[in-house]
Amino acid sequence: MTQRVLFLPGDGIGPDIIEQARAVLGHANERLSLGLDFDEALVGGAAIEAAGTALPDDTMSRAREAGGILLGAVGGPKWDHLEMANRPEKGLLGLRSGLGLFANLRPAFLYPQLAEASSLRPEVVSGLDILIVRELTGGIYFGQPRGVETLESGEREGINTYRYNESEIRRIGRVAFESARQRNGRLCSIDKANVLEVTALWREVMEDLAREYPDVELSHMYVDNAAMQLVRDPNQFDVIVTGNMFGDILSDEAAMLTGSIGMLPSAALNESKQGMYEPCHGSAPDIAGQDKANPLATILSGAMMLRYSFGMEGAAGAIEKAVQDVLEQGLRTPDIHFEGTQLVGTRAMGEAVLSALDTHL
Ligand SMILES: NC(=O)c1ccc[n+]([C@@H]2O[C@H](COP(=O)([O-])OP(=O)(O)OC[C@H]3O[C@@H](n4cnc5c(N)ncnc54)[C@H](O)[C@@H]3O)[C@@H](O)[C@H]2O)c1
Ligand SMILES: CC(C)[C@H](C(=O)O)[C@@H](O)C(=O)O
Ligand SMILES: [Mg+2]
Numbered sequence: 001m002t003q004r005v006l007f008l009p010g011d012g013i014g015p016d017i018i019e020q021a022r023a024v025l026g027h028a029n030e031r032l033s034l035g036l037d038f039d040e041a042l043v044g045g046a047a048i049e050a051a052g053t054a055l056p057d058d059t060m061s062r063a064r065e066a067g068g069i070l071l072g073a074v075g076g077p078k079w080d081h082l083e084m085a086n087r088p089e090k091g092l093l094g095l096r097s098g099l100g101l102f103a104n105l106r107p108a109f110l111y112p113q114l115a116e117a118s119s120l121r122p123e124v125v126s127g128l129d130i131l132i133v134r135e136l137t138g139g140i141y142f143g144q145p146r147g148v149e150t151l152e153s154g155e156r157e158g159i160n161t162y163r164y165n166e167s168e169i170r171r172i173g174r175v176a177f178e179s180a181r182q183r184n185g186r187l188c189s190i191d192k193a194n195v196l197e198v199t200a201l202w203r204e205v206m207e208d209l210a211r212e213y214p215d216v217e218l219s220h221m222y223v224d225n226a227a228m229q230l231v232r233d234p235n236q237f238d239v240i241v242t243g244n245m246f247g248d249i250l251s252d253e254a255a256m257l258t259g260s261i262g263m264l265p266s267a268a269l270n271e272s273k274q275g276m277y278e279p280c281h282g283s284a285p286d287i288a289g290q291d292k293a294n295p296l297a298t299i300l301s302g303a304m305m306l307r308y309s310f311g312m313e314g315a316a317g318a319i320e321k322a323v324q325d326v327l328e329q330g331l332r333t334p335d336i337h338f339e340g341t342q343l344v345g346t347r348a349m350g351e352a353v354l355s356a357l358d359t360h361l
Contacts, residue, residue, distance in 0.1 A: 002037045003310050006066035008059070008095075011045040011079070012283025013293035013346075014072025020295035020350025021070060021302045024322075027354050028306075028315045031361045036310075039066065044074025044091055044283075054079070054091030060098055068309035069276040070302055071095075073283040088142045097137045101268035101276055102168070103175040104136040104247065105304075108234075108254035108264060113327035117259035117336040125234060125257050131183065132240045132254060133176040134247025136268055138168045139198075141244045162198050164243065169205040171271075176241035177213040186238040188219045190226045190246055202243065223250070230254060251280050260335040262294025265301035267308050275309045277301040291345035294333040296323055299353055318360035325356035 005025065009018040022038065029036040041059040048054050054074070063069055074092050075085055085091045095101075110118060110128035118125045143161030150156050173189075180187040189206045191199035203220055210218040221229065223246045229236060230250065234257050242250065255264040264280040279297030287293055300323060307316035331352050332341040344352070 002035050003067040004037050004039055004065060005305070006062055006069045007038065007040045008043045008063075008069060008071040009040070009046070010043050010072045010074040010283060011076050012073055012285045012288040014044075014046075014074065014283055016072075016289065016291070016293050016346050017279065017295040017298040018070065018072040020346060020353070021298040023350060024299050024319060024354050024357060025070075025302045025306075027357055028319065028361065031358070032312075032315055034306075034310075034312060034315060043071065043095065044085065045076050045079035047091075048079050048085075054085050055089075055094040055098075060095070063095060063099060063276075067274070068305040069095075070298070070305060071276060071278040072298065073279065073281065075283050076285045093141065095276060096268060097142065099274060099276065100137065100270040101274075102135060102137040102271075103172060103269045104132075104134040105175075105179070105267045105269070105308075106132040106134060106247070106251040106254070106264060106280055107266075108132065108251070108258050110258045111263075111324060111327050113324070113330075114259035114263070114336055116338045117332075119256040120231060120234070128234055128257055130234065130237045130240060130254060131179055132242070132247055132251050133172065133179060134251065135164070135168065135172040135241075135243050136247075137244075138164050139244035162196065164198050164202060166201065166205055169202050170209060173206050173209045173241060175269075176239055177209055177216050177218075180216045180239040181213060184238045185215055186217050186219075188221055188226075188237055188240050190221050190223050190240055190242040190250065192223050192246075193220070194222060199243070206241070226250060227253060230257070255280060260294055262297050262333065262335045263300075265297045265304055267301070267304045269308060273308060275305060277305040277309075291347055292334050293346045294335050295346050295350045296333075296353075299323060299350070315361075318357060319353070321360045322353045322356035325359070326352040329356075 009015040115122040140162040143163040255261040261281040303316040303319040306312040
C-alpha cells in the first residue's frame with residue numbers, strides 16, 4: 001500500500017532542513033521498499049508570497065490526503081504580523097486546528113554524546129528522557145473573543161481568552177496517561193491552578209482521570225515552579241502534560257537540556273492518529289540559507305512520522321540509530337559544537353546520517 005508523505009518546507013531554515021530529512025526518508029524508502037510517495041506544498045511566508053495566504057486551499061487539501069506531514073518551520077519578520085500568519089485559521093495554527101491535531105508529543109531526550117552541549121552540568125542532566133504532552137488546538141491560542149478593540153476613552157485594548165472545556169482536557173489527559181503507562185508510570189500535570197480558573201478545572205479533570213489509571217502516579221506542579229525544576233533537577237520528570245502556551249514555553253526550555261533547540265522533534269496527532277511532524281524550533285532567519293542549521297530535529301521528526309503514522313518501527317529506529325552514530329562520530333553543527341568535536345554544516349550532517357543509515361537497514 002502506498003503512503004503519502006507531504007513535505008511543507010516553509011520559511012527560513014525550513015527548506016534547508018527539510019531537504020536533508022527528505023533525503024534520509026527517501027533513502028530508507030528505497031532501501032526498505034516502504035511504499036512512501038512524496039508530495040510537497042507551500043505554507044507560511046512562502047505561501048503568502050506565492051498565493052497571498054499562509055495556508056492555501058491547495059495545501060490544506062493535500063494535507064488532508066496525506067498519511068503524514070513533515071513541516072520545516074514557518075514565519076519571519078516580514079510575515080509575523082498576526083493578520084497574515086498565526087491566526088487560528090491561518091498558517092501553522094490553521095493546519096493544526098483544521099486537521100484536529102490536538103496531541104503534541106515533544107520528547108526531550110539527551111543523546112549521551114551531547115551531555116557537554118547541554119545547558120546543565122552533565123551529572124544533572126545525564127539520562128534525561130522526558131516526554132512533554134502539549135495540548136495543541138485549544139487554550140489561549142484559540143480562545144474567543146480575541147482581537148484589539150478601541151475603548152470609549154480612545155485607548156486600545158488587546159484581548160485573548162484562555163479557555164478549555166472538560167472534553168478537551170480529558171482527551172489530552174488520556175494521551176498523557178496512556179503515554180505514562182507505556183513509559184515509567186509517572187505523570188506531572190503542569191498548570192497555574194492557584195490563579196487561573198481554567199487550569200483549576202484542568203487539575204480537577206486530571207484528578208478524575210487518574211482514577212481510571214491506578215498504575216500511573218499523577219502529580220501536579222505550578223508552571224512557574226516547573227520552569228525552575230526543569231533546570232534544577234530535570235530527571236524528576238517522566239511525562240509532563242500541559243496546555244498549549246505553557247507547553248510551547250516549557251518545550252523550548254527542555255530543548256536546551258538536550259543540547260539545542262535543533263535537537264527537539266515533535267509529533268502532532270489527531271483522533272485518527274493522522275499526524276504532522278515538525279522540529280520544535282522556528283525558521284531561524286538569522287542562519288537561514290547559510291548551511292548552519294541543525295537538521296537532526298527534523299530528521300528525528302521524520303522518524304516519529306514513520307513510527308506513529310505508518311507503524312514502521314524498524315525504519316524509525318534505524319534513523320534514530322543513524323543519528324546516534326553521527327553524534328558518536330563527533331560531527332556537530334554549530335549549535336551543538338564543543339571542543340574536541342568536528343564542526344559541520346547542515347548538508348554534511350544530513351549526508352552523514354544518510355550514510356550511517358545503511359548500517360542499520
Ligand atoms: N513551528 C514553527 O514553524 C515555528 C516555531 C517557532 C517559531 N517560529 C517562527 O520562527 C521565526 C523565528 O522565531 P524565533 O527567532 O523566536 O525562534 P527560532 O526557533 O526560529 O530561533 C531561535 C534561536 O534558535 C536558533 N535555532 C533555531 N533552530 C535552529 C536549528 N535547527 N539549528 C541551529 N539553531 C537553531 C536560531 O538561530 C535562533 O538563534 C518567527 O517567525 C516565529 O514565529 C515558527
Ligand atoms: C510559531 C508558533 C505558532 C508555534 C507555537 O507557538 O505553537 C511555535 O512556537 C511552536 O512551538 O511550534
Ligand atoms: Mg514554540
